Amino acid sequence: MRPDLNEVLRRRAAGTGNMVLVLHEVSHALDRLARTGETHVIDLSSLPMTPVELQQLIASLGEGEVRAVIEAEGRSEVTETGFSGVWLVTHRDTDDMLRGRYIEITPLPEILRSQDADIRAAAARLARKLDQISDLEEAS
Amino acid sequence: MIRRQQTLGERLEERGISRRSFLKFCTTTASLLALPPAFAPRIAEALESQRRPSVIWLSFQECTGCSESILRAGSPSIESLIFEAISLDYHETLQAAAGHQAEAAREQAMAENMGKYLVVVDGSVPLGNPGFSTVAGQSNVETLKRVAKGAAAVICMGTCSAFGGIPYAKPNPTGAVPVSEIITDKPIVNVPGCPPIPAVMTSVIAHYITFGSLPELDDLGRPKVFYGQNIHDRCYRRPFYERGQFAQSFDDEGAKAGWCLYKLGCKGPTTYNACAVLKWNEGTSFPIEAGHGCLGCSEPNFWDKGSFYAPLSTATELGSGTVAAGVLAGAVLGAGAGYAGRKMQEKGKAGPFEAPPVADAGQKENS
Amino acid sequence: MTLLDFARGPALQGAAFIFVVGMVWRALGLLLLHRNTPLSRNRDNHLARHGFRTVLSRFIPAPVFERRVSFQYVAGWIWHLGFFVVLLFFKIHVMFFQGLLGFGWPTLPNGVVVAVAGITLGVLLWLLGRRIVNPVLRYISTFNDYSSLVVTMLPFITGFLAFAHYGFAYETMLALHILSISLLLVWFPFSKLIHVITLLPSRYILGVKFWRRGVQA
Ligand code: SF4
Numbered sequence A: 001m002r003p004d005l006n007e008v009l010r011r012r013a014a015g016t017g018n019m020v021l022v023l024h025e026v027s028h029a030l031d032r033l034a035r036t037g038e039t040h041v042i043d044l045s046s047l048p049m050t051p052v053e054l055q056q057l058i059a060s061l062g063e064g065e066v067r068a069v070i071e072a073e074g075r076s077e078v079t080e081t082g083f084s085g086v087w088l089v090t091h092r093d094t095d096d097m098l099r100g101r102y103i104e105i106t107p108l109p110e111i112l113r114s115q116d117a118d119i120r121a122a123a124a125r126l127a128r129k130l131d132q133i134s135d136l137e138e139a140s
Numbered sequence B: 001m002i003r004r005q006q007t008l009g010e011r012l013e014e015r016g017i018s019r020r021s022f023l024k025f026c027t028t029t030a031s032l033l034a035l036p037p038a039f040a041p042r043i044a045e046a047l048e049s050q051r052r053p054s055v056i057w058l059s060f061q062e063c064t065g066c067s068e069s070i071l072r073a074g075s076p077s078i079e080s081l082i083f084e085a086i087s088l089d090y091h092e093t094l095q096a097a098a099g100h101q102a103e104a105a106r107e108q109a110m111a112e113n114m115g116k117y118l119v120v121v122d123g124s125v126p127l128g129n130p131g132f133s134t135v136a137g138q139s140n141v142e143t144l145k146r147v148a149k150g151a152a153a154v155i156c157m158g159t160c161s162a163f164g165g166i167p168y169a170k171p172n173p174t175g176a177v178p179v180s181e182i183i184t185d186k187p188i189v190n191v192p193g194c195p196p197i198p199a200v201m202t203s204v205i206a207h208y209i210t211f212g213s214l215p216e217l218d219d220l221g222r223p224k225v226f227y228g229q230n231i232h233d234r235c236y237r238r239p240f241y242e243r244g245q246f247a248q249s250f251d252d253e254g255a256k257a258g259w260c261l262y263k264l265g266c267k268g269p270t271t272y273n274a275c276a277v278l279k280w281n282e283g284t285s286f287p288i289e290a291g292h293g294c295l296g297c298s299e300p301n302f303w304d305k306g307s308f309y310a311p312l313s314t315a316t317e318l319g320s321g322t323v324a325a326g327v328l329a330g331a332v333l334g335a336g337a338g339y340a341g342r343k344m345q346e347k348g349k350a351g352p353f354e355a356p357p358v359a360d361a362g363q364k365e366n367s
Numbered sequence C: 001m002t003l004l005d006f007a008r009g010p011a012l013q014g015a016a017f018i019f020v021v022g023m024v025w026r027a028l029g030l031l032l033l034h035r036n037t038p039l040s041r042n043r044d045n046h047l048a049r050h051g052f053r054t055v056l057s058r059f060i061p062a063p064v065f066e067r068r069v070s071f072q073y074v075a076g077w078i079w080h081l082g083f084f085v086v087l088l089f090f091k092i093h094v095m096f097f098q099g100l101l102g103f104g105w106p107t108l109p110n111g112v113v114v115a116v117a118g119i120t121l122g123v124l125l126w127l128l129g130r131r132i133v134n135p136v137l138r139y140i141s142t143f144n145d146y147s148s149l150v151v152t153m154l155p156f157i158t159g160f161l162a163f164a165h166y167g168f169a170y171e172t173m174l175a176l177h178i179l180s181i182s183l184l185l186v187w188f189p190f191s192k193l194i195h196v197i198t199l200l201p202s203r204y205i206l207g208v209k210f211w212r213r214g215v216q217a
């Protein structure tokens, strides 16, 4: 048996009601973060919402103090919402197409941190660069 | 290609791909597989920690469209990151090696990874004559059987290897069959589509590496996450379908207004694929959004289901020929019946009694 | 071959073939029979015209029986008309005919067709119930009556389910719908449904016979 799709479509047009559910989930997760430090991620693409609802959700979270853009195989945006600890993360690919939208409840979204592997690589690169510079200096 | 000792991180760095990009890949892959975001680190860990699984890619009767779709050599995308996580040891179109060298590389990869490597197949296998398609003097059937023997699983990429595809279409001149008709003792995942959506393939491989198992499959061997819903159910033109607003031609007012394409042959209602959700060309759009009906390319025998432009509700074989033959046969039978009837009437009349009147059309009138 | 492939292909083709064969066969067979020569003197000068009058006059109940048969007439009219409206003026059906004949015609909005189909199915169900409940009707009903009613109703039921995406998946419902139509086509020439071709001619013949004898039928 399949669901009655006409009904599904009608309901979808009327809104899914998921926006409030998401806000509840955020609120619980934020509470846990405050008490135990446990982080949480919500995948917005896994929850059906009308574009209007999504806008309302983002609007009700508001804007916070941080707004960062990451260029990694396409642009990603990380913004802190009006509620500290609640972040909105948007991933796009090289063609600027939306690939995922997440609400992260964390002190700092993982993608924002410099990654250990990148740090190690960077250290090596910088050392090489210094070597080159000192080589050049010696030569002159 | 063979420097296996490198870590994933080093390889990424060598390619100028940051760790952040990799994180992004893992996160979006989890979304694609409908896994909770918490799985992203697990995917990352699995892709990194394990030895890169060896993948042997076999191309049989195919057009290379599937490879093109998946590799999209022209525009590197997040999906192509999967190729950092696997060791693609044999791919006729991509590998640098040629001739005996290439075959030797494959044999070596097979020997080293016995029972653990993945086999990806694009193209169907001709059984009509082994000479129809050979590589290095080996027919496709032989190659498939040999290589699949030591495989952990076989992934059929594209409709040709999954269901036979275009080579399999009537009259099937090469006697082509899908992989599943030859290999019966290995787990097989079908990733049909002509071609399949790139992200679907990478996600299936990522799933395999992360969990060491294949995703849940439907009765046609397709991963349910991607082939569980049909195009029609997720189509944004669906409200027009419900209201009976159909474009009559590709350039009429209805087409311009974005009405449903059922009448123009859309096979969306009977096609299970993720196009309407994942879309094509990095999520730009999908065929119905571009104004053309779905061809049903991820379904078996899509090529033989009547015209791409005939509505699903039309007959595929019924035509004037059938009707004419029916009229003819009916006329012969009718003449015979009429003759026999007359004979009976005459016999009745010739009898000793007056014949009872024969009604011409003895049916009782119907309400 | 999936169920839908079978339904759209061989099933429909075979059923249409049997339908055409059966219709031509039975029509021709009846046409070729000897007519019995009337023995009475002709008491009417406009036989043909009066024959047609009988054909038409029987579309409405005869005044004497009006009270007893009106329901039967009205119900019959409604569902026959509904049947044709749904068959010929539903968009997706016209697409089918267009695929077959090469031309189409204007259609009615889906909402209207769905309403008509609902009423038609309702009337058919009512008639079936009446046939079972009414003692006289039940007494004179045969397998031919029940089966023809059910076979006529099936396309409506499956069609509704396919349209509403209810029950099985669309491809299965559509296949069942086409198969139910195939069944109707096969059943048609060999059951009382053949009245479609015999009804008007037999009324005419009956009319002529009556008028000849001076009965104003
Ligand atoms: S365009 Fe195709 S998939 Fe979309 S609603 Fe119409 S028939 Fe269904």
Ligand code: SF4
Pocket (backbone or CB within 6 Å): B193, B194, B231, B271, B272, B273, B275, B286, B287, B288, B293, B294, B295, B296, B297, B298
């Ligand atoms: S819309 Fe249909 S035909 Fe086109 S790619 Fe998707 S499944 Fe294949």
